[in-house]
Amino acid sequence: MDIKAYLKEKKELVDSFLKDYFTPDLLPKTLKDSMVYSLSAGGKRLRPILCLAAHEACDGDSEDILPFASSIELIHTYSLIHDDLPAMDNDDLRRGKPTNHKVYGEGMAILAGDGLLTEAFFMMANSLSNKNIKNTALIRAIKEMAFVAGIHGMVGGQAQDILSENTEPDSETLSFIHKHKTGALISGSLRAGAFLANCSKPELNSITRYGENIGLAFQIIDDILDIEGSTDELGKTTGSDVRKKKMTYPAIYGIESSRKKAEELVTEAIFVIKNFPDKAEPLREIARYMLARRN
Amino acid sequence: MDIKAYLKEKKELVDSFLKDYFTPDLLPKTLKDSMVYSLSAGGKRLRPILCLAAHEACDGDSEDILPFASSIELIHTYSLIHDDLPAMDNDDLRRGKPTNHKVYGEGMAILAGDGLLTEAFFMMANSLSNKNIKNTALIRAIKEMAFVAGIHGMVGGQAQDILSENTEPDSETLSFIHKHKTGALISGSLRAGAFLANCSKPELNSITRYGENIGLAFQIIDDILDIEGSTDELGKTTGSDVRKKKMTYPAIYGIESSRKKAEELVTEAIFVIKNFPDKAEPLREIARYMLARRN
Numbered sequence: 218m219d220i221k222a223y224l225k226e227k228k229e230l231v232d233s234f235l236k237d238y239f240t241p242d243l244l245p246k247t248l249k250d251s252m253v254y255s256l257s258a259g260g261k262r263l264r265p266i267l268c269l270a271a272h273e274a275c276d277g278d279s280e281d282i283l284p285f286a287s288s289i290e291l292i293h294t295y296s297l298i299h300d301d302l303p304a305m306d307n308d309d310l311r312r313g314k315p316t317n318h319k320v321y322g323e324g325m326a327i328l329a330g331d332g333l334l335t336e337a338f339f340m341m342a343n344s345l346s347n348k349n350i351k352n353t354a355l356i357r358a359i360k361e362m363a364f365v366a367g368i369h370g371m372v373g374g375q376a377q378d379i380l381s382e383n384t385e386p387d388s389e390t391l392s393f394i395h396k397h398k399t400g401a402l403i404s405g406s407l408r409a410g411a412f413l414a415n416c417s418k419p420e421l422n423s424i425t426r427y428g429e430n431i432g433l434a435f436q437i438i439d440d441i442l443d444i445e446g447s448t449d450e451l452g453k454t455t456g457s458d459v460r461k462k463k464m465t466y467p468a469i470y471g472i473e474s475s476r477k478k479a480e481e482l483v484t485e486a487i488f489v490i491k492n493f494p495d496k497a498e499p500l501r502e503i504a505r506y507m508l509a510r511r512n
Numbered sequence: 513m514d515i516k517a518y519l520k521e522k523k524e525l526v527d528s529f530l531k532d533y534f535t536p537d538l539l540p541k542t543l544k545d546s547m548v549y550s551l552s553a554g555g556k557r558l559r560p561i562l563c564l565a566a567h568e569a570c571d572g573d574s575e576d577i578l579p580f581a582s583s584i585e586l587i588h589t590y591s592l593i594h595d596d597l598p599a600m601d602n603d604d605l606r607r608g609k610p611t612n613h614k615v616y617g618e619g620m621a622i623l624a625g626d627g628l629l630t631e632a633f634f635m636m637a638n639s640l641s642n643k644n645i646k647n648t649a650l651i652r653a654i655k656e657m658a659f660v661a662g663i664h665g666m667v668g669g670q671a672q673d674i675l676s677e678n679t680e681p682d683s684e685t686l687s688f689i690h691k692h693k694t695g696a697l698i699s700g701s702l703r704a705g706a707f708l709a710n711c712s713k714p715e716l717n718s719i720t721r722y723g724e725n726i727g728l729a730f731q732i733i734d735d736i737l738d739i740e741g742s743t744d745e746l747g748k749t750t751g752s753d754v755r756k757k758k759m760t761y762p763a764i765y766g767i768e769s770s771r772k773k774a775e776e777l778v779t780e781a782i783f784v785i786k787n788f789p790d791k792a793e794p795l796r797e798i799a800r801y802m803l804a805r806r807n
Binding site for chain 1: 542629651652664
């Protein structure tokens with residue numbers, strides 16, 4: 218299959234849903250502008266796409282869950298806005314543009330993040346109107362997203378990350394940060410997509426293990442790109458992890474071992490979903506594609 | 513009825529649910545401590561109590577929705593933590609204690625707020641396990657809370673509030689801020705309680721109008737207390753609205769007119785729920801109690 222075409226098609230679906238989501242009459246305008254600024258800053262929509270792909274792999278129709286899947290991009294975007302704040306990672310550049318607080322000020326950036334996060338749950342709950350989604354599955358999927366986005370996942374990981382700055386790297390803490398800060402949302406996006414397709418328990422287990430593997434692979438590649446990539450390609454200031462003495466995979470294991478580890482994780486991810494039908498082909502291709510990405 | 517005893521009983525229920533909610537093994541510890549610090553700082557639990565009281569007024573059993581109602585206190589607490597941040601209202605004192613960022617730093621305070629907000633949705637969705645709550649009602653209630661807490665409610669109101677600092681007060685903007693920043697969450701707490709009791713449409717309409725009236729009354733009294741109350745009684749720095757040239761009811765209409773307006777709103781709130789049975793007595797008494805509060 219042509220994975221690039223698949224990713225492009227799904228990205229366009231998500232983009233077109235999000236494009237007109239915030240209506241012109243939404244007030245205050247500055248808050249809306251601030252949210253839209255970051256939401257339309259050129260994200261790859263990876264998490265929504267994973268949600269759609271897992272849904273399809275479990276025999277669901279991705280059109281049914283487009284709003285739900287798109288809501289995950291609001292959660293991802295909120296996390297980037299808050300992470301970039303001066304009190305957190307203090308980044309000036311994101312996806313080649315000034316960060317949200319650089320444009321709208323810190324107060325509005327905090328509120329834009331709060332607004333995106335909360336609206337994501339509104340979008341999810343709003344799927345109640347879709348007759349093809351079972352209520353039980355929807356509530357399970359909402360619970361999953363709240364779990365992986367919050368203190369048991371992303372927020373917990375980010376907290377550990379800022380607590381660990383300027384401390385000596387150790388593998389246990391690094392593993393905690395990776396698993397929670399990035400891995401949880403990736404794995405949760407997949408699991409939510411599977412829930413919404415009323416997946417079986419074995420299917421859920423496989424999707425979960427696939428998610429854990431590609432989640433970690435994604436983060437390792439991210440850390441390598443921060444060292445090897447160029448600011449132009451990534452659209453953010455590279456080398457910032459080293460400057461901030463961030464705990465990263467390459468910092469502990471070196472670049473070569475890190476890349477090898479990422480390759481092993483991708484192989485494992487593809488292996489654990491071996492019993493899935495052809496419809497899981499995008500999941501397999503996304504895993505392979507992840508290794509090759511340059512941004 | 514003895515409204516003080518009622519408020520005390522319900523507050524204790526919410527407090528005891530929240531007390532052990534964050535388990536000792538939740539990591540990172542600093543994040544947990546930061547959330548618990550603000551959550552246990554002596555809030556009146558007004559919004560959870562309103563949710564429980566509306567549920568009872570519509571013939572529900574408040575035990576069924578204790579976790580859901582308590583989750584609203586997490587949302588309220590998150591909003592206080594973020595509002596107090598230097599980039600927002602820059603307050604040093606809240607409920608007689610140093611504000612969250614004064615103790616844990618700005619980064620951790622932002623994350624504690626993010627964590628509380630997200631965990632609130634987890635707590636709500638976790639009500640799926642309660643056999644007495646219908647799934648449709650639960651999803652409606654979750655949607656309601658996301659609506660009133662986010663850009664269509666509290667976040668929108670707070671954004672307008674910080675955008676309006678140091679501008680000339682006008683009644684339209686003030687009304688927008690009050691309705692969204694405080695009114696929405698109060699009204700939404702009541703409506704969610706009603707949804708979860710499978711209320712009828714006329715019941716929902718009455719509860720909604722009750723909420724709009726007491727929501728505004730609550731905010732007006734709050735603004736008056738900021739001028740007339742003492743820092744000791746309120747546990748926060750008084751007079752801060754005037755210093756920051758915040759748009760408030762007394763600033764536009766004067767204290768006497770404002771108090772009169774609050775009284776009218778409470779009378780109206782009691783009137784719109786006149787057809788409710790005895791079980792709505794707490795709602796009526798809470799409305800009256802609101803006028804008399806000193807903190």
